[in-house]
Amino acid sequence: MSFRNRLGLFFVLIVIVPMMAVAVLLFGLVGESENSMSQADAGARQEVAQNLLTSRQDAAQEALKAVKAADGGALLDEDGDRARARAKKLVEARGIERLVVTTGDKVTLAVGDKTAIAPAFLKLDSTTGTDGELGLSLIDADTYAGQVKQLTGMDVVVRNGGKVLASTFSDALTKTIDAGAQGSVDLEGDSYQLDALQVSAFPGQKISVTTLSRPRASSGDVRDGRIVIGAILAGFLLLAIVCAVLVSRSLQQQLSGFLQAARRLAGGDFSAQVQTVGKDEFAGLGEEFNKMSEELERRLVELSQERQRVQYSMRRLGEALASKLDRDALLEIVVRTAVDGVAADAGRAYVRGPDRVTLQERASAGNMNGLETAVRSVEADAMSSGGPREMSSGDTSAMAHPLPSTDGTLGAAGVVSVARTGRTFTQSERELFHYLASQAGRSMENVDRHETATRESVTDDLTGLSNRRAFDDAISSEVERAKRFGTTLGLVLIDLDDFKHVNDTYGHPQGDVVLREVARVLRDSSREIDHAARYGGEELALVLPGTDIDGAVNFAERVRERIQTLRIPRLDGAGDIQITASCGVAAVPQTPADHSALLAAADGALYQAKRSGKNKSVRAR
Numbered sequence: 001m002s003f004r005n006r007l008g009l010f011f012v013l014i015v016i017v018p019m020m021a022v023a024v025l026l027f028g029l030v031g032e033s034e035n036s037m038s039q040a041d042a043g044a045r046q047e048v049a050q051n052l053l054t055s056r057q058d059a060a061q062e063a064l065k066a067v068k069a070a071d072g073g074a075l076l077d078e079d080g081d082r083a084r085a086r087a088k089k090l091v092e093a094r095g096i097e098r099l100v101v102t103t104g105d106k107v108t109l110a111v112g113d114k115t116a117i118a119p120a121f122l123k124l125d126s127t128t129g130t131d132g133e134l135g136l137s138l139i140d141a142d143t144y145a146g147q148v149k150q151l152t153g154m155d156v157v158v159r160n161g162g163k164v165l166a167s168t169f170s171d172a173l174t175k176t177i178d179a180g181a182q183g184s185v186d187l188e189g190d191s192y193q194l195d196a197l198q199v200s201a202f203p204g205q206k207i208s209v210t211t212l213s214r215p216r217a218s219s220g221d222v223r224d225g226r227i228v229i230g231a232i233l234a235g236f237l238l239l240a241i242v243c244a245v246l247v248s249r250s251l252q253q254q255l256s257g258f259l260q261a262a263r264r265l266a267g268g269d270f271s272a273q274v275q276t277v278g279k280d281e282f283a284g285l286g287e288e289f290n291k292m293s294e295e296l297e298r299r300l301v302e303l304s305q306e307r308q309r310v311q312y313s314m315r316r317l318g319e320a321l322a323s324k325l326d327r328d329a330l331l332e333i334v335v336r337t338a339v340d341g342v343a344a345d346a347g348r349a350y351v352r353g354p355d356r357v358t359l360q361e362r363a364s365a366g367n368m369n370g371l372e373t374a375v376r377s378v379e380a381d382a383m384s385s386g387g388p389r390e391m392s393s394g395d396t397s398a399m400a401h402p403l404p405s406t407d408g409t410l411g412a413a414g415v416v417s418v419a420r421t422g423r424t425f426t427q428s429e430r431e432l433f434h435y436l437a438s439q440a441g442r443s444m445e446n447v448d449r450h451e452t453a454t455r456e457s458v459t460d461d462l463t464g465l466s467n468r469r470a471f472d473d474a475i476s477s478e479v480e481r482a483k484r485f486g487t488t489l490g491l492v493l494i495d496l497d498d499f500k501h502v503n504d505t506y507g508h509p510q511g512d513v514v515l516r517e518v519a520r521v522l523r524d525s526s527r528e529i530d531h532a533a534r535y536g537g538e539e540l541a542l543v544l545p546g547t548d549i550d551g552a553v554n555f556a557e558r559v560r561e562r563i564q565t566l567r568i569p570r571l572d573g574a575g576d577i578q579i580t581a582s583c584g585v586a587a588v589p590q591t592p593a594d595h596s597a598l599l600a601a602a603d604g605a606l607y608q609a610k611r612s613g614k615n616k617s618v619r620a621r
Contacts, residue, residue, distance in 0.1 A: 015240045019233055026229045042193050042213050045152035049211055050197050052147060053118045056139045057200060059485075060120035063094060064136050065546060066487045068122055075101050075109060076124050076132050087111040094486055100135040100202050107203055108132065115141040115165040117158065117207050119200055135202050141166035148211070155192075155212040160205050169212065177210060190214060327351070327447055331363040334416060334440040339365045341436070342399075342429040344418035346371055349440075350379065351403065351414035359414070371419040374398040379415045386412055388434050390425065397424045401437030403444060416440060460534040462512055463519035471533035475543050478531070479595040482545075482588045489588040490544035490552030493602045494522075494559065497580045497614040499538035510571050511538075514579060521562045525555070549587035549619055556583040556617040564615065582609035586620035 067090055075083050087099050091112050098112030098119070116137035124132045141158035145166040148156045157174055158166040167174040176187065181194045192212040201207040331349040339347040346366030350359040368375065374396045382389040382400035390399045398419035402412035416437045425433070458470035466474065475491065482489040496502075496518065503511040515538065522532040522540060531543035542559075544552055560581050567576040584606025591601040601620035609618040 016237070019237055019240075023230065023233050026233075042195075045154050045213055046195050046197075046211060048152050049148045049154065049156070049209075052144065052151070053197060053199050053209070056137075056144070057118045057120050060118065060136050060138045061122070062485050062487065063096065063138060064120050064122040064134060066485070067094070067099075067136065068124065068134060069488060069546065069548060075134065076103070080109070083109050084111060096136055096138060097140045098135075098137045098202065101132055102135070102203055103132040105203070110202075112137075113140045115158075115160075117141050117144060117165075117199055117201070117209075119202050121200075137202070144209075153213075157210045157212070159208045159210075160201075165207075177212070181210060185212075187212075327444060328362050330440060330443050330447070331416070334436055335363045335418075336365045338416065338418050338433050338436050341432050342418060342425060343420065345420040346375075347416070347418035348375070349403075349414065349416045362414075368419075370421065371396060371398065375400070375417050375419045378419075379417050382415050382417075383412050388437070390430065392424055395421050397421075399425060399430065399433055401434050403437070404441045413444070463515055463534050463540075465519050465522065465540070466531060466533035468533065468536060471531065471535060471541055471543070474531040474533070475595045475598070478543055478545050479588065479598060487546055488548040488551075489598075490542075490547035490549065490555070491586050491598050491602045492542040492544065492552055492556045492559070492617075493535065493584040493599075493606045494518075494540040494542070494556070494563075494581050495583075495606055495610065496538040496563075497582055497610075499579070502577065502579065506570060506572075506577065510577070513571065514568055514577065517566055517568050518563055518579075518581070521559060521566065525559050525562065547587065549585065549590045552585045552587050553617055553619050556585050559583070560615070560617055580615035582606060582614050583617035584609055584620070585617055591620060 074086055078086065083101070087101070087109055088111050090096060091099055096112060098110070098114065098116035100107055100111075100119070101109035101124070116139065118139055119135045119137040121133055121135045124134050142165070145156040145158055145168050148154055149168045155168045156166070157164065157169060157177055164174055169177075177185070177194065182196055183194055185192050185194055192214060195211050195213075197209040197211065199207050199209050331351070335347045335349050338344070344366065346364070346368045348364040348368070349362050351362050352358065353360045374391060374393050375398050377393075378389050378391045378398040378400040381391070382402045386402055388399070388401045390397070392398075396419060398417060400415050400417040403414040403416065405413040418433060458466060460467045478489050481487070496514070499511065499514070502514055515534075518540065519532075519534070522542065526532050526542065529545050533541045533543075535541040542555070544555060547555065560583055563579065563581045567578060569576055584602045584604065586598050586601035586605060588598060591598050605618045605620040609616050612618070
């Protein structure tokens, strides 16, 4: 076989065959990519539709609490006409689409739009001994379907059993869609994806929600993409053929000179030059070969410089890590950077749990299969010694670096490790890994300092309650929430009676003990959603979400009575101290829903309590 024929065969094997394989692969990827994008798009729109249902049901749940607090028992206890009138008033006043009361399995009261969906339910307690359940919805089927259509572009069909409550489709097409149907369906020549959503219903209803979305990708899109790829590959193939013809004509002379120069080049001598004679095609190829040698030498220098730049960048990354304030994200970056930087097969980070004994994995990268034994051994060695460790077992090499404790206790708080097979780690790789791991330790110290500073910035040092800044933020946000959702909000201001006498008589350290004991009473009496704070000096405050004026007064009385029963030991051991407190109480909506007005009302009530004899709770007028 001639050299030209062999060159042609070589061209077919290294160009034509791979390009055909690439073409097949790319054609398949185009279809898969379009389908994946279509599925992801449909899934995202489906999630939006489901989240809309969930959000309306959550809002209905919040509205239920307010209804129950204000009128829940009356809806059960009053006679039918009065209960219905009360229910209609609630529906009109609170923007409710439908309200239903059930006793046992029987619906005793139903008011509002019968097409309402996504209700929430809450049990009612009656003073007459008959318990029931209150159901409430804030959205009807037609509104929901319109919102989904507007937000996602999907069509929606809402049914109650076999009856269509709302649809963004034509009536003719809606009738062809079965309730709860899923999968692909063709309607008037268009392909749709049908999905069913989870939705709650009132008693006696059987609500189903079906969404219809057109696939993002079409056969035309896939075909067009494949045409573009085919054209590009054809262009590359044509270019390759032209180059092959040129090369085959030029490789006719002086093969020995090329072979010698190529051998020198393979040996690392980039100064090798091909002697060229004349100006024919082969002479041009020789000149290109010489340029290639020079270019390779230049690229080798650039590669060495690039390696130095990469190492410098990774060190800069290590310095940047020292300022991160998220432990898990920090460890994830450290592990992935370490694995990439030292060319490891896998790596991971373990941190001690709350018990200070158990190690919990917080980050990992790569595949630990076959490396687990070596990694576990070097991690244990690093944790026990408190210093970096390395070991090799067979063809497996592993390194580990302990993370220092950040709470002042002895021993390591965790460990970062990497491992690989085939070759040991070089000295530069060891230095880079241990540098990154040590920077991670510094970063975790910064995280702890940040968390401590954050906690102290909103906490009163003496009482452990929220400070004035945190109280102002809490009451502002709770008042806004009460306005937005139409709920109640109570505020209690507490002032210790004759506290100056305690300080003057027994000293300020004794006064501090009194404040801490009263703060403990507030913490023990409060719910998780309440906000207890030191308002200033001997004045304390309680923000009570979801509590009306009567509930706030009752709560203030309980706290006042518990304070009155305190027996606080004197620091000099000469008996106990008994104190009392006065409380001012205000609430939304009795007071206009503005935090300044609410504070002023509670402060005025507190002043009235002080002026009228102290040791009592007074509600704002």
